[in-house]
Amino acid sequence: MRTSVTSAARVESPRAAGMGQPIGAGIVTALVGFTSSFAVVLAGLTAMGATSAQAASGLLAVCVTQAVGMIVLSRRYRMPITLAWSTPGAALLASTGAVSGGWAAAVGAFAVAGALIVLTGFWQRLGALIAAIPVEIAQAMLAGVLLPMCLAPVKALPVSPAVVVPVIATWLVLQRCAPRWSVLAAFAVAAVGAGVDIAVTHRRLDLSALAPRVEWTVPHWSWQAIIGVAVPLYIVTMAAQNIPGTAVMKTFDYQVPWRAAMTVTGLGTMLGAPAGGHAINLAAISAALSAAPSAHPDPKRRWIAALTAGCVYLVLALASGALVMLVAAAPKGVLETVAGLALIATLAAALTAALTPAAHRSAAALTFLVAASGVSLLGIGAAFWALVAGLLVRWFLPPAK
Known part of the structure; x- marks a missing residue:
């Protein structure tokens, strides 16, 4: 009798978990995903030539499109399919900088991607x-793209030490005891520092910018932007987000509907592009927050977490204007510091994947150096040339023994 009671309790335990557990997991998924890298998105869009209003519109666009995509996919397939903006893609934009044709050409490149x-x-x-691109070459290109942004905290130290030092110290302490919230805490300290700086300098803020607003841009088609932005953006989004995202979901016994996921994220990217959104994709690292048993003991109930995350992103989208206004008013280098700290773990993982295999380490190292150089040839950015150089050297040099 005792055994049967225990078994019954185990069967009922998933149901007993109720709705609160997946809803809580969805809220955490959205908050972690948003706060950990929104600064990277703003930095990338600004580097492409977006004004503050256009960058705010871009952040709003990726929030809304990925939110709608999550709601649609999770309800349709009853899976915890979470989406995210392309953080590696945003870092790529930041390292590439303005392209021929300006912001309108960048918007056209987003649509092509x-x-x-x-x-x-x-x-x-x-x-x-895309899957056939050697892992070490793709990861080396990603690491090279990330390096300039990860150097930003160091470069900002002598420029705005009063704000940057507390931001870095907060991030470091939280990395030790609560890594998930380290970037959020660092941003909170940066926001406080920016507020103090605004008060001390008696600057006036444009409160009308607080309201979320869409800034439409007619796409301009530039072959330099397509080759130098669209193609690398597509490759890093696929190689660093979509393909790993499906692998993460498989570890929790979920088979992502590939065609549907690519259609939703691709169309979402195209629809968000005129509003400044660069790219949305399957979540990779943060996917586990909604797909793991911690979201709900019953795998068939975890889709509620992804649905909740989508709803929370719709709320967070309303804060896009306020965040951009705060960032614009912050001391120089503060945004870049938060963005760089958010990408350090990704840089470490990319370097490890790129340089660990000894057979083609020279090709990976060259790919990394070209991507990190920021060199632009024929109006095409370094990420594209890094990929070309890495593949050519890998083909030309025999594998090391």
């Missing part, structure tokens, strides 16, 4: 081609 993502869902050969 979205079209390529949709195409990947329907054309298996294109997906196989």
Whole structure:
């Protein structure tokens, strides 16, 4: 009798978990995803030539499109399919800088990247081609793209030490005891520092910018932007987000509907592009927050966490204007510091994946150096040339023994 009672309790335990557990997991998923890298998005869009209003619109666009995508996919497939903006893609934009044709050309490149993502869902050969890019080359390119942003905290130290030092110290302490919230805490300290700086200098803020607003931009088609921005943005989004995202979901026994996921994220990217959104994709690292048993003991109930995350992102989208206003008023280098700290773990993982295999380490190292150089040839950014150089050297040099 005792055994049967215990077994019954175990069967009922998933139901007993109720709605609170997946809803709580969804809230955490959205808060962690948003606060850990929104500064990277703003830095990337600004580097592409966006004004403060256009950057705020871009942040609003990616929040809304990924939120709608999560709600649609999670309800349709009853899976905890979470989406995110392309953080590596935003870092790529920050390292690439303005392109020929300006912000309108960048918007056109975002739309092209979205079209390529949709195409990947329907054309298996294109997906196989991306998957065929050697891991060490793709990760080396990503590491090179991330390096300039990860150096930002060091460069900002002599410029705004009164704010930057507390931000770095807060991040370091939280990395030891609560890593998940380290970037959020660092941003909170940065916000306080910015507020103090505003009060001391008696600057007036444009309160009308607090309201969320969409700034539409007609896309301009530039071949330099397509090759130098759209193609690398597509590659890093696929290689660093979509493909790892499906792998993370498989570890929790979920088979992501590939065609549907690529269609939703690709169309979302295309629709968000005129408003300044750069790219949305499957979540990778943060996907585990909604797909793991901690979200709900019953795998069939965890989709509620992804649905909740989508709803929370719709609320967070309303804060886009306020965040951009705060960032614009902050001392020089503070935004870049928060963004750089948020990317250090990703840089470490990319360098490890790029340089650990000894067979083609020279090709990976060259890829990393070209991407980190920021060099631009024929109006095309360093990320594209890094990929080309790495693949050529890998093909030319025999594997090291």
